[in-house]
Amino acid sequence: MDRTGCTAVRRSIAVLAIIFAGFTTLRAQDHLPSWNDTAPKKAIVAFVEKVTKEGSPDFVPPGERIAAFDNDGTLWAEQPVYFQVFFMEDRVKALLPQHPEWKHEEPFASLLKRDMKAVAAMPEKEIVKLMAATHAGMTTDEFSQIVTEWITTARHPKTGRPFNEMIYQPMVELLGYLRANGFKTFVVSGGGVEFMRPWVEKAYGIPPEQVVGSSAKLRFELRDGKPVIVKLPELDFVNDKAGKPVGIQKFIGRRPIATFGNSDGDQQMLEWTAAGSGARFALIVHHDDAEREWAYDRKSNVGKLDKALDEANAKGWTIVSMKDDWATIFPPTK
């Protein structure tokens, strides 16, 4: 090898060294550009740096870096009503020719009239009736196909954007930042697990097996000799409030070290996370930006944030003001 060859080799090594340094430093400013340089971002970065620093008393091995994220109001918007309700509305419309009586029958009539105030205030029993009519009776594969079509074609009534673009850009960046630091990220949502799995991987980089949600009972059967799994019109598990730490235990089997929510429905999983030994991180997204998103908390029918806000203040959990702490809300239009 002559001197020129040797120089080329040295250059290759220098390039490799830069690439490797890039992998190991993972500076937060590269990962969280949509976060303003305010307290929440600083708290996130400080937490990640201390749990990933080998030899530090707060070090957590990569396998135990479990992070749980609520979905509605935490990863994507939830106004004027949970987006799964819009999906139900479209399903009811699609099925209406076979069920003309729904036009005058509750809970269907309110949904068809888009009386979202009535829908948001419905008791669980009515919601289950809607779920049974719109989310059951088909195979899991068929349902997944329906959701996949819907998520790319339906549009949000206010913004006109597809629902999978109504996600929060700062949270998408946060998910990536955590994963780049050895975290395993999970969705832990009150939404239907079969409703979320078809699109969350593309939206958030979270695979189907890392989604915990509410569910209906399922049945395995042979149809024309072909095995299928059928969705039944019967509730199996409600992953909300005290159900969220239970869902975490059932599906993940270990306590998260970091949990992100936005409403009273997330209070118990935030408590469960914060009460673990070692360094823990609990964060609440506060919807206070009526201009760029929506402003609501203690009195809202959707995503009510009241008791959890008091507890966050009392216990020093991180509270994100969407108005002050986020430079951008939604991703750029595609």
Add this chain to the structure above:
Amino acid sequence: MDRTGCTAVRRSIAVLAIIFAGFTTLRAQDHLPSWNDTAPKKAIVAFVEKVTKEGSPDFVPPGERIAAFDNDGTLWAEQPVYFQVFFMEDRVKALLPQHPEWKHEEPFASLLKRDMKAVAAMPEKEIVKLMAATHAGMTTDEFSQIVTEWITTARHPKTGRPFNEMIYQPMVELLGYLRANGFKTFVVSGGGVEFMRPWVEKAYGIPPEQVVGSSAKLRFELRDGKPVIVKLPELDFVNDKAGKPVGIQKFIGRRPIATFGNSDGDQQMLEWTAAGSGARFALIVHHDDAEREWAYDRKSNVGKLDKALDEANAKGWTIVSMKDDWATIFPPTK
């Protein structure tokens, strides 16, 4: 840099090149030394090579390389009775001072007399009674602690080895081989999920969140202001037979491309796997080695293999003869 320095650099690059080549070729002979060079090993390697070869019509992206493994009789032994029954026996003994009546009361009496034939033949109702008495009433953290202690101290009655050493060395190698090829490996077992999670990571390299099993209901509550999750004496989900594909859908949310079982309890998840589109792999471990392990199939109370054996033969699923196809059964004594 002088010539010597340059040579040193070239040597480093050569070493790096060898390391990288090692990562990319992943030759099976390095990964499956406890498998004889017979048909099952060849079938496994051929399957892995075709689904991982980019550009091949059978290529499966890494994220979709889901592999499901039954536990009892597939990853560890299950004779003379499922090992969780030995755990129950030890729990009943530990709790006997507070329940002297158990000595003469079924189902406890049979268990205490180690009448494993009676225990193996017990209807589900009786097993649930045993589970309620031995697996409930404590927090999930407390239960995990009890299992962790038991798995390292209890001994198998025939071999005298700890139960977590009664695992199959060829299957441990297979798990590693699959993971090295981008597969995500899951346990999908009829055993209790909370009973498996504390030790499977060390034994098989499978983290708690990749364990699907049977479960009891759980409740979140505050004890002295501290959040805990309590195990209730009520069955939640039985992950066996037709429950296994349901468990896969509930907890994983996508169909495995490769599934490994040993009994009729695995038949439906093998069917569910094999019926998927694209390349699929279904394997049954046949216990036919009375000398090094146990020999049983169609008539056994534990791990009965009858209908699934017929289906495996009819559909050309891979059948492993422990006697002929495995060079070693258990890992070397520690």
